[in-house]
Amino acid sequence: MYMLVEKRTNSHLHLKRSPGIRSWSVCVGIASIGLAAAYYSADSLAWKLFYMAGCFFVAAQNLEQWEEAVFDKNKGTICLKTFNLYKKILTLSKGGNEQVVAVLSEIRDVNVEEEAVRYFGKGHLVVLRFVTGFSHPLTQSAVLGCRSDVEAVAKLITSFLELDRVETPQDFSQSSETEASDADEPQVKY
Secondary structure, three states: OOOEEEEEOOOEEEEEEOOOHHHHHHHHHHHHHHHHHHHHOOOOHHHHHHHHHHHHHHHHHOOOOEEEEEEEOOOOEEEEEEEOHHHHHHOOOOOOEEEEEEEHHHEEEEEEEEEEEOOOEEEEEEEEEEOOOOEEEOOOOOEEOOHHHHHHHHHHHHHHHOOOOOOOHHHHHHHHHHHHHHHOOOOOOO
């Protein structure tokens, strides 16, 4: 699953993502290697603690991040939050939380992009495109295989932000006014 809908109203969309089963399996596997090495070794207590601590740090490092995306039409903002357990442990709870805030009206498009994932093939993720030309992924890591899940999230965001609506005749008349003002300027022929 790419992202789960936590809450959805006309003015609020809250999406969440937690580490998947593959990530938890790798974490438990690496941690169990440390426990087994400590249990079956004939080394001193200090070495056993080193084995366990080292494997727990590597296990935490391989754990995916918890991520949230909160779209709020009332405030006119999108807030992308990430929580990383490994950074939280290393900085003694001072770090590990990252947050990006952007203006909703500046989002121009929502796309699904492919990303190469080392050793596993291709992954997919949602990318937000802004009016300024800047692009930002909705999540920090791609999901493997399930393109349909990612496309469903992209369609949900597109419909929530009303990016899929067709321009009305009023929008066309505003754009034709600027074209008319350009027609008043003399054209130079080369």
